Amino acid sequence: MTRLSKAFPSDRAALVAFVTGGDPSAADTGAILDALVEGGADIIELGMPFTDPMADGPAIQAANIRSLNAGTKTADLLNIATAFRQRHPTVPLVLMGYANPMTIRGADWFADACVDAGVDGVICVDIPVEEDDSLGDSLRAKDVAVIRLATPTTDAARLPDILKNASGFLYYVSVAGITGLQQAAQASIQEAVTRLKAGTDLPVAVGFGVRTPEQAADIAHVADGVVVGSAIVEIIAEHGAGAPPHVKAYVKSLSDAIRSAR
Amino acid sequence: MWTESLPFAKRFAHMIKQDKLSNSFRNQPDDRGHFGQFGGRYVAETLMPLILDLEKHYRAAQADPAFAEEFDDLLEHYVGRPSPLYFAERLTDHVRKEAPEGKGAQIWFKRDELNHTGAHKINNCIGQILLAKRMGKTRIIAETGAGQHGVATATVCARFGLPCVIYMGAKDIERQQPNVFRMKLLGAEIVPVTSGAGTLKDAMNDGMRDWVANVEDTFYIIGTAAGPHPYPEMVRDFQSVIGKEAREQMLSRIGRLPDMLVAAIGGGSNAIGLFHPFLDDPDVEMLGIEAAGHGLDKQHAASLAGGKPGILHGNKTYLLQDEDGQIDEAHSISAGLDYPGIGPEHSWLKESGRVRYDSVTDTEALEAFQLLCSTEGIIPALEPSHAIAAVAREAVKMNKDQIILANLCGRGDKDIFTVAEALGTEI
Ligand SMILES: Cc1ncc(COP(=O)(O)O)c(C=O)c1O
Numbered sequence: 001m002t003r004l005s006k007a008f009p010s011d012r013a014a015l016v017a018f019v020t021g022g023d024p025s026a027a028d029t030g031a032i033l034d035a036l037v038e039g040g041a042d043i044i045e046l047g048m049p050f051t052d053p054m055a056d057g058p059a060i061q062a063a064n065i066r067s068l069n070a071g072t073k074t075a076d077l078l079n080i081a082t083a084f085r086q087r088h089p090t091v092p093l094v095l096m097g098y099a100n101p102m103t104i105r106g107a108d109w110f111a112d113a114c115v116d117a118g119v120d121g122v123i124c125v126d127i128p129v130e131e132d133d134s135l136g137d138s139l140r141a142k143d144v145a146v147i148r149l150a151t152p153t154t155d156a157a158r159l160p161d162i163l164k165n166a167s168g169f170l171y172y173v174s175v176a177g178i179t180g181l182q183q184a185a186q187a188s189i190q191e192a193v194t195r196l197k198a199g200t201d202l203p204v205a206v207g208f209g210v211r212t213p214e215q216a217a218d219i220a221h222v223a224d225g226v227v228v229g230s231a232i233v234e235i236i237a238e239h240g241a242g243a244p245p246h247v248k249a250y251v252k253s254l255s256d257a258i259r260s261a262r
Numbered sequence: 263m264w265t266e267s268l269p270f271a272k273r274f275a276h277m278i279k280q281d282k283l284s285n286s287f288r289n290q291p292d293d294r295g296h297f298g299q300f301g302g303r304y305v306a307e308t309l310m311p312l313i314l315d316l317e318k319h320y321r322a323a324q325a326d327p328a329f330a331e332e333f334d335d336l337l338e339h340y341v342g343r344p345s346p347l348y349f350a351e352r353l354t355d356h357v358r359k360e361a362p363e364g365k366g367a368q369i370w371f372k373r374d375e376l377n378h379t380g381a382h383k384i385n386n387c388i389g390q391i392l393l394a395k396r397m398g399k400t401r402i403i404a405e406t407g408a409g410q411h412g413v414a415t416a417t418v419c420a421r422f423g424l425p426c427v428i429y430m431g432a433k434d435i436e437r438q439q440p441n442v443f444r445m446k447l448l449g450a451e452i453v454p455v456t457s458g459a460g461t462l463k464d465a466m467n468d469g470m471r472d473w474v475a476n477v478e479d480t481f482y483i484i485g486t487a488a489g490p491h492p493y494p495e496m497v498r499d500f501q502s503v504i505g506k507e508a509r510e511q512m513l514s515r516i517g518r519l520p521d522m523l524v525a526a527i528g529g530g531s532n533a534i535g536l537f538h539p540f541l542d543d544p545d546v547e548m549l550g551i552e553a554a555g556h557g558l559d560k561q562h563a564a565s566l567a568g569g570k571p572g573i574l575h576g577n578k579t580y581l582l583q584d585e586d587g588q589i590d591e592a593h594s595i596s597a598g599l600d601y602p603g604i605g606p607e608h609s610w611l612k613e614s615g616r617v618r619y620d621s622v623t624d625t626e627a628l629e630a631f632q633l634l635c636s637t638e639g640i641i642p643a644l645e646p647s648h649a650i651a652a653v654a655r656e657a658v659k660m661n662k663d664q665i666i667l668a669n670l671c672g673r674g675d676k677d678i679f680t681v682a683e684a685l686g687t688e689i
Contacts, residue, residue: 051589054470055306055471055474057471065457074586100574101586128303128307129310131303149307151306173308178471178475
């Protein structure tokens with residue numbers, strides 16, 4: 001079993017926590033990732049900063065800018081991942097970001113870098129299945145999970161294409177929109193998860209707009225995982241290098257809610 | 263290699279013959295929207311079904327004579343097409359004075375600055391709003407740099423009674439005040455974009471963010487031949503009216519094709535619109551002009567000259583970027599050229615060698631701007647001023663009996679404040 005498949009327990013939903021790497025600086029990210037784990041996150045999504053984060057709302061846009069302004073390079077991000085893997089041999093780590101920073105040195109280079117850094121999977125926002133050959137083949141060849149996104153606009157005709165060659169888990173983006181703004185209605189999430197699970201054995205994690213422990217618990221009732229990003233990033237924006245205890249406390253509140261949900 | 267002394271047709275003979283096997287230079291993109299390694303559909307999954315739907319509707323529109331009829335009718339009676347083809351006699355004379363004996367090509371202009379709203383941008387907007395109507399969309403969004411595409415979009419929205427939201431960089435709002443006011447008069451809502459450098463690239467990001475959140479009712483009128491497939495192809499097709507007219511006008515006026523075509527390139531829509539209908543005419547040389555800003559060794563907007571292939575705004579193309587793939591800020595005195603990328607078909611045409619690309623600095627463009635004012639009584643936009651500078655540079659190397667045709671794709675009313683400031687004049 002891979003680290004990713006072990007991260008979804010059978011008796012409760014997993015908590016997937018996102019932060020942007022290098023925010024507020026590359027030196028601070030390690031302690032923030034540790035706080036996510038200590039707070040109870042099951043899977044870590046480490047955002048690769050990009051100058052043009054087109055699918056992100058104001059909170060994560062600002063995090064990308066803070067990270068790049070602090071001088072974060074791709075090499076720093078990979079170092080953060082490598083060090084995390086040494087400290088946390090069993091916690092799955094996923095890189096999330098945009099196509100250009102991932103493919104600029106070639107897809108094979110990136111796949112090798114993921115393997116060397118102990119990265120378990122990759123979520124690329126702007127490579128849909130139609131362009132899968134620009135990255136997916138290289139990742140699969142190195143057993144790095146290609147984590148696919150499904151959205152409210154993904155219809156029944158497309159879904160099989162998305163599920164084919166998907167691995168790790170399926171990320172259901174519950175809102176047609178950018179990160180961090182609104183949350184979908186519980187009924188629509190439940191309907192979507194049921195539909196997705198009928199087509200795949202992969203765990204389904206649901207994200208976009210999740211902020212409160214109550215929302216996380218609601219999603220935990222119906223899905224295999226709950227993804228939280230902007231709300232954590234906002235805590236980092238507020239506390240900067242002093243964020244870890246605040247991040248840990250907040251993540252713990254989410255984790256507790258998820259653990260008592262079922 | 264590029265040999266100045268060989269006639270163009272000879273230089274390209276081998277390549278053109280080879281490509282005859284794969285038909286032509288005019289059959290791009292493939293069915294995935296790829297121009298060779300460029301183009302494609304690099305968008306978030308949320309947008310993907312929408313883009314496939316857009317393509318389906320565009321194919322249906324292409325097959326529908328009523329669509330072409332309405333497009334042509336609006337271009338004739340609303341936009342004012344065909345635009346004139348004009349022999350710039352005094353500019354030609356001026357250039358010949360500085361040319362060696364027997365040199366100094368005849369300079370002609372395709373006068374798309376005479377279109378309604380003052381630039382070529384309206385050609386594309388007419389096409390896209392007709393498509394939006396066909397798809398039953400009820401809200402229009404667009405990004406704009408110089409404000410010309412914003413004005414053209416606001417114009418067609420007023421004409422068809424649809425609400426219009428324009429994303430415009432805060433810096434561009436400052437330097438293109440006349441167009442901002444025009445858009446407001448036309449009823450558009452203008453959203454200032456402050457992320458990044460507050461220019462065209464950032465406006466495009468916010469346009470995509472709006473779109474992804476409003477996929478059901480909103481049509482995004484992209485203003486240049488870039489973005490995810492089918493936009494580069496669609497915008498090219500709508501803008502190709504420029505080249506089709508120019509080709510017919512040349513043949514009927516002087517019975518032959520021009521020797522060289524020149525156009526300025528921001529995203530590349532006016533250039534591809536002029537070039538595309540001529541791509542399979544092996545004797546017609548083509549020159550695309552990027553903005554060299556402060557100079558190619560300083561800040562500029564010449565993605566082909568100073569960039570490398572990467573992925574941004576839905577397509578793979580040449581981009582100004584660092585070694586990590588972070589996008590650099592572009593600079594040009596011309597807001598319409600101030601973009602760190604270029605449409606994917608130009609990247610392909612560069613790599614195939616069919617079109618040559620060069621660049622012109624802010625200073626050279628300003629000189630050309632003034633030159634056209636004084637020799638021809640035409641105030642050009644700063645964007646085509648880049649093409650005019652290149653025309654003067656090329657014409658002196660060409661024989662007197664040769665013809666160089668440039669796209670005068672916009673008029674300069676919007677730029678007079680920028681030019682006054684650059685010249686140190688108060689108005
Ligand atoms: C007059 C004019 N020319 C050229 C451009 C550059 O765009 P493109 O390269 O798509 O023609 C613009 C863009 O705003 C413009 O307003």
